[in-house]
Amino acid sequence: MTDFALGRTSAKAPPRESTAWDRLMVNRNWLGFWFMVPAAGFLIFFLAYPLGLGVWMSFTDTRIGRAGVFIGLENYQWLADDSIFWLSVFNTILYTTVASIIKFAVGLYLAILLNEHLPFKAIIRAAVLIPFIVPTVLSALAFWWIFDSQFSIISWSLKQMGLIDHNIDFLGNANNARATVIFANIWRGIPFVAITLLAGLQTVSPSLYEAATIDGANRWQMFRSITLPLLTPIIAVVMTFSVLFTFTDFQLIWAMTRGGPVNATHLMATLSYQRAIISGFLGEGAAISTAMIPFLLAAIMVSWFGLQRRKWQQGEAND
Amino acid sequence: MTDFTRRSLLQGGTALAAAGMLTGEALVEYAKAWAQAAPWKVEKGAKLTVMRWKRFVPAEDEAFMAMVEAFKKANNIEVNVFSESFEDIQPKASVSANTGQGPDLAWGLHSLPQLFPDKVIEMNDVADFLGKKYGGWTAAAQATCMSGNKWLGIPVATIGGYMNYRKSSMEKAGFKEFPKDFPTFLELMKALKKNNTPGGFALGHASGDANAWVHWILWGHGGYLVDKDDKVIINSPETVKAMEYCKQLSDTFISGTGSWNDGSNNKAFLSGELHCTNNGISIYVAAKGDPTKKEIADDMDHALWPVGPVGKPTELQLAVPILAFKYTKAPNAAKAFIAFMLDKPNFDPWLIGAKGYLTHCLNAYDANPVWTMDPKNKVYAEASKRSLPASGIGKPGERAAAAIADFLVVDMFANYCLGRDDIKGAIATCERQAKRLYRA
Numbered sequence: 195m196t197d198f199a200l201g202r203t204s205a206k207a208p209p210r211e212s213t214a215w216d217r218l219m220v221n222r223n224w225l226g227f228w229f230m231v232p233a234a235g236f237l238i239f240f241l242a243y244p245l246g247l248g249v250w251m252s253f254t255d256t257r258i259g260r261a262g263v264f265i266g267l268e269n270y271q272w273l274a275d276d277s278i279f280w281l282s283v284f285n286t287i288l289y290t291t292v293a294s295i296i297k298f299a300v301g302l303y304l305a306i307l308l309n310e311h312l313p314f315k316a317i318i319r320a321a322v323l324i325p326f327i328v329p330t331v332l333s334a335l336a337f338w339w340i341f342d343s344q345f346s347i348i349s350w351s352l353k354q355m356g357l358i359d360h361n362i363d364f365l366g367n368a369n370n371a372r373a374t375v376i377f378a379n380i381w382r383g384i385p386f387v388a389i390t391l392l393a394g395l396q397t398v399s400p401s402l403y404e405a406a407t408i409d410g411a412n413r414w415q416m417f418r419s420i421t422l423p424l425l426t427p428i429i430a431v432v433m434t435f436s437v438l439f440t441f442t443d444f445q446l447i448w449a450m451t452r453g454g455p456v457n458a459t460h461l462m463a464t465l466s467y468q469r470a471i472i473s474g475f476l477g478e479g480a481a482i483s484t485a486m487i488p489f490l491l492a493a494i495m496v497s498w499f500g501l502q503r504r505k506w507q508q509g510e511a512n513d
Numbered sequence: 514m515t516d517f518t519r520r521s522l523l524q525g526g527t528a529l530a531a532a533g534m535l536t537g538e539a540l541v542e543y544a545k546a547w548a549q550a551a552p553w554k555v556e557k558g559a560k561l562t563v564m565r566w567k568r569f570v571p572a573e574d575e576a577f578m579a580m581v582e583a584f585k586k587a588n589n590i591e592v593n594v595f596s597e598s599f600e601d602i603q604p605k606a607s608v609s610a611n612t613g614q615g616p617d618l619a620w621g622l623h624s625l626p627q628l629f630p631d632k633v634i635e636m637n638d639v640a641d642f643l644g645k646k647y648g649g650w651t652a653a654a655q656a657t658c659m660s661g662n663k664w665l666g667i668p669v670a671t672i673g674g675y676m677n678y679r680k681s682s683m684e685k686a687g688f689k690e691f692p693k694d695f696p697t698f699l700e701l702m703k704a705l706k707k708n709n710t711p712g713g714f715a716l717g718h719a720s721g722d723a724n725a726w727v728h729w730i731l732w733g734h735g736g737y738l739v740d741k742d743d744k745v746i747i748n749s750p751e752t753v754k755a756m757e758y759c760k761q762l763s764d765t766f767i768s769g770t771g772s773w774n775d776g777s778n779n780k781a782f783l784s785g786e787l788h789c790t791n792n793g794i795s796i797y798v799a800a801k802g803d804p805t806k807k808e809i810a811d812d813m814d815h816a817l818w819p820v821g822p823v824g825k826p827t828e829l830q831l832a833v834p835i836l837a838f839k840y841t842k843a844p845n846a847a848k849a850f851i852a853f854m855l856d857k858p859n860f861d862p863w864l865i866g867a868k869g870y871l872t873h874c875l876n877a878y879d880a881n882p883v884w885t886m887d888p889k890n891k892v893y894a895e896a897s898k899r900s901l902p903a904s905g906i907g908k909p910g911e912r913a914a915a916a917i918a919d920f921l922v923v924d925m926f927a928n929y930c931l932g933r934d935d936i937k938g939a940i941a942t943c944e945r946q947a948k949r950l951y952r953a
Binding site for chain 1: 600603604607608611716717718767768769770771772773774777780781784786787911915918919924927928931933942945949
């Protein structure tokens with residue numbers, strides 16, 4: 195038995211033509227494909243499938259617990275004529291624009307400040323992160339108390355100081371409510387912008403500033419011609435994420451106002467939840483969510499492609 | 514009334530004794546005897562899962578669980594209970610109904626059984642059994658649970674909401690008793706505002722409180738979202754009158770009601786800033802239980818909703834019906850459990866434990882001591898009788914539930930009262946949404 199086996203292995207197999215299978219087995223791309231399958235599977239199952247399902251549902255009249263039938267663009271036609279939907283679009287754009295601009299301005303200012311040599315630098319940098327660490331719902335509930343119609347600490351303090359004689363209606367008045375939720379979003383979003391930009395600032399080589407100082411540049415010129423251009427790629431990334439997070443914000447609004455007063459602070463995300471889950475019209479809610487996609491894509495395009503262009507970065511004519 | 518807590522404690526004690534509250538072994542013995550006599554023979558080795566809404570009063574939950582324990586032991590079966598928040602009950606029950614998986618029994622809100630009439634077990638035998646034994650069902654309870662001559666579920670109770678007010682402020686405003694009609698009520702609210710002791714009603718997305726009071730005004734003027742055939746009729750002169758009345762009322766409110774949720778008026782009332790609002794009995798229960806709020810507990814009282822120009826009560830109260838799904842493997846156990854819940858030795862202590870949150874739908878329980886042990890509980894005994902179904906005069910069901918959940922009527926009133934739209938525009942927005950909701 196042993197001899198036989200040995201004899202078999204010692205006998206040289208005649209060389210044969212390499213088949214397509216053999217070639218495939220040593221093909222690195224083929225191997226690479228299999229290494230990528232798990233990741234692709236995750237992406238398809240957890241990202242592409244829900245997204246596709248959401249888009250599909252927006253073309254149906256699905257309700258919670260009941261499959262719907264295809265109704266084409268009916269949901270979108272209804273929304274196109276729905277003043278509450280357009281109000282939510284307006285709110286979302288206002289919310290995103292104002293909050294993002296202020297977050298960027300204050301975040302950049304903070305980052306530059308923290309990049310200076312300050313006493314207790316590490317502690318201050320850690321402290322800046324606090325709003326980001328606190329769970330959103332928790333901070334939203336804190337804001338809800340701070341801006342409560344009857345028990346607001348702000349109203350109370352101002353009353354104690356004799357500056358006002360009645361409570362400020364923070365969340366019951368449309369414009370006050372908008373300002374309040376935007377303020378809460380800014381408070382929460384600044385650390386992300388500030389810390390990321392700070393990381394970007396620290397990659398800027400000090401020798402550039404030294405050279406500029408020798409050339410006689412003042413601080414503003416240094417900021418304008420060295421800091422800003424070198425920071426642009428980071429700004430593009432940070433602001434893309436910041437805009438995406440703000441545009442799709444849900445928790446802050448839901449915990450503080452539930453979209454009220456009378457829909458004045460409904461964002462597309464909260465309106466979608468209200469219609470899909472609370473009222474049970476999954477199809478319509480999915481249509482509102484799907485309607486967010488073009489806005490998000492546009493935001494990504496602007497920051498991604500636009501800010502990468504050298505003309506934008508340096509004000510020069512060559513692209 | 515000087516030693517309030519001791520007094521009510523004593524009353525409570527005698528009431529429990531009077532109700533013949535059973536505990537421990539005695540309860541199990543009674544449960545065994547009940548199971549012997551009941552027309553439903555529990556399946557051997559049955560397993561029941563019950564989904565219920567999250568309790569507000571610990572004592573109510575304790576009474577409920579004691580009953581579940583007794584039922585388990587007496588029938589030698591398994592019963593599991595889990596609770597969900599108000600908002601989550603309906604979606605979860607809908608999914609269960611349509612996938613055929615989940616709890617055997619669902620205890621939910623409003624007209625839950627009407628959402629999926631062909632997925633629930635018919636309860637005619639249980640309803641007849643209980644109705645005969647306990648003096649019949651209230652009309653609103655029947656409307657909530659019946660479709661044609663079929664009972665789709667059993668109306669366990671109603672979570673009542675009524676006027677909460679401060680007696681001293683009302684008297685200072687020149688009223689000896691709480692108004693019983695709309696014009697007088699407006700006068701009271703104006704006077705309260707003038708004395709700087711304002712009232713206030715939620716105009717925000719407060720599922721319970723806001724829906725209750727705006728529907729009361731709308732229905733009180735004879736306006737309805739839909740007629741009996743579910744045709745949208747919100748755009749009517751009655752609605753305009755209701756909106757005009759509501760606007761006058763809202764001008765007297767404490768500031769900030771546009772942002773109020775269900776808890777806001779409780780907080781404002783308990784802090785002494787709010788002197789009249791609509792609520793369940795929770796404000797009073799909280800005030801009674803907190804020695805620092807004794808002054809408020811003593812000074813406050815409850816009143817029925819004033820009756821509108823239509824001349825009859827038009828209240829929207831929160832019904833809590835229970836249903837059993839067809840897919841359950843133990844339909845007899847499910848029916849027996851429901852009938853057992855509402856049997857006197859169980860239901861009496863349960864109502865007492867609920868301290869007035871829950872109002873019976875079976876007339877015989879008018880005699881339950883909870884309504885007399887504290888005179889301020891009394892009006893809540895009416896909740897099941899004076900209520901219309903959540904659909905008003907329309908068909909109870911999924912669409913009516915969605916209209917309530919989506920705050921169609923609340924937003925219509927709030928739009929006008931908060932000055933965001935004129936009457937016509939506010940009604941048109943509501944009408945448009947309602948038509949979509951009620952489309953064929």
